[in-house]
Amino acid sequence: MPSKNMLPKGKRRQSVKGDYRELRTQILDQAKARAEAGDLGEETEATYDTADLMRVQVFESKSPFAHVPGLVTSGPNGGKHPQEEHTLAKPRYDRPKLAAAPAPEIHTLEDLQAENGVRKLTAEPAAAGMRIDAYLAKVMPDISRARVVLLIDEGQVTIDGKAVKASLKLKGGEAIEIEGEPRLAPLNATPEDIPLEVIYEDDDMAVINKPAGMMVHAGSGSAEHNSGTLVNALLYRFGGNLSSGSQPVAEDEEAEPDAELEDEHEAIEAAPAPSPAPGLRPGIVHRLDKQTSGLIVVAKNDSMHRKLSEMFASRNLRKVYLALVHGDIAEDEGTVQLPISRDLVRRIRMTTKRSGGRSAVSHWRVLDRLDTAYGKFTLVEVHIETGRTHQIRVHMQSIGHPVVGDFLYGAPHRIPLAVKPGKKSSDESRTLELERNFLHAAELDLTHPRTGEELELRSDLPDELTSFLDQLRRP
Template identity: 35%
Template sequence: MTTDTTTTDQNDDELFEHHSFVVDKGQTPLRIDKYLMNFIENATRNKIQAAAKDGSIYVNDIPVKQNYKVKPFDKIRVLFEHPPYEYLLTPEDIPLDIVYEDEELLVINKSAGMVVHPGHGNYSGTLINALIYHFENLPNNSSERPGLVHRIDKDTSGLLVVAKTEHAMTHLSKQFFNKTSEREYVAIVWGNMTEDEGTVEGHIGRHPKNRLQNTVFEGDDEDKGKPAITHYKVIERLGYVTLVSCKLETGRTHQIRVHMKHIGHTLFNDERYGGERILKGTTFTKYKQFVENCFKILPRQALHAKTLGFEHPKTGEFMSFDTPIPEDMQQCIEKWRHYATHTK
């Protein structure tokens, strides 16, 4: 099993651990710079090689060079003299689209492209950098992230609730844990879905060969993932793509993206999961140009967190919020609608 701790543990040499992995038992010999490229988001090979040259990459507590070949069960650690940047939070004056606010909480409509919290490769410009600028004394969640009750991916747009008090953090987090909150996403997926509606149930966990992806584990491998349930419903069929509504019963990382790919309907332009390729349609050059134009209009995965519902932590009232589909996604839908209508 591979693990990634990304902690601030210090050793005797005043070094901070940024990443930690245990190599899977089935791993074939592979240069460590190539191996780490698959496991550290936004890392370039040059940066990894520079870290190895500086003696920052350890295997079984011994520094190694970039040509070291990893073996099963090797323990890899990346250590630097500075703490991970994600723990150095700096307030930044970034405007927020606040849909609702009171003394206990606020609901934000996050734009696509904004990272929710700092992490490797994204140390500034995040939602948290904006939140700590605009609001003082936000409560930390269990991961020491101020205000965050839940998160959505960088290139997913839509609604998030943020806690402003300790009571709200506890109350709202419990609702998400107990699956009593309501979340609906709208997505464009590749292919014409066979059924008008359905449910995907599949345990989700880290992909064994590419840690930047998650995947569905079934049968004897179920214990490698966590239970995940997505309910989907077709909104509109647009020829070679389908507009769908997805309601989450659980909230696993990349859940909709993984579940839709699992049933053969990868999200449109989802680069991480292969949706940036033409997966359905014709071989005509004109069609290829049409799809490329759609990719340019919507340069991200076609996913929007449209509605959000939860019980207010103080009043007990159930609150529901809805936000329109953003312009880039709407334009893409209209292009497909026009194409589907004129090619029948």
């Protein structure tokens, strides 16, 4: 910090030697005069106040701070007074940014039960600022946000007895009531002449061998987006000889929520069939996802639809799938018993890593082990006791052996030649691709609900899967 006695800026090179000598002479003359007059007070040492030498220069300065007490840090060219520095001076470094407070945790309600068809809950304080559709999708993870919006749009979600909009921002503490289940709009499906392979048929029901690539049903949008589905083909083949149907009540293993039609392709909790709503899901009792082939049951009348739905819901039948998985499974057989719930990050996936999921049991048995030029694979048959969404795919991935072609759960899109010992990399010119899941609903055993006949229905592997196995086995 500069001394208070320093000359102002621009004057510091000016010599004060002459002024100093003149002042010293004056002081010495005054001391001599006092001595001659007989004033012999205490002897004092001559001192010189340099401020007296500077005062003339300061008064002549044009600085706006010349008459203000305090340190002058700059001259007349716009310097700052120290009393102003705390408001005008720019800090040398930006202030450190504080870390953002973590977002409050929203607790999921896995066991929210309906009373007289109405589910009641109170919004948490942590929900303040959240949209109501986002909050409900968070606390009820088994209901997608699209279905929550459907509930809200139909007036089935109320706060203090009043219907709300999906964009409503919560304040926390609101009493929320949800009445019933989402009421899906009727499909706009039309009959289409699409070939179907019928494995079994009588006056009450039919069993179809669905190919991979065919959706069971589409959504409730425009008709141009609802073509090429199993429903279109069934309407053409059976016409009016179909159950009016309702939403599929059996939560079949392969009901994959498609990325664009997530709300229409989610599996729902297995439960007794509700009263059929005409035109919603003609004849559909359970589902297989688009890229899975195999046996699927269709009801031809409402009575059979209800009985089959109850059979699937109670698991009073036997379903066996064939799957090819990556890697060599060490044991010859085993059971995976891990609860399954929806992935909260990627809603089209399911996971075994969350607590509070629904119980799921899959029994697998090795049919063949393949040690090929493309690596090791295992062909297994899987019998499922429960029918959770993506059950086989999630369970096989959970033990480190994803289903071949199942890109959603970690299988590679391309399978290169395996790296041999002593080589740096495999031959990238030879790769295999399978644009579907190597998963096939091969066996279905059930008792006919009306006649009591024991039905044992079988479906061989489709050509694209047997061809893929042949390519794997080539040296």
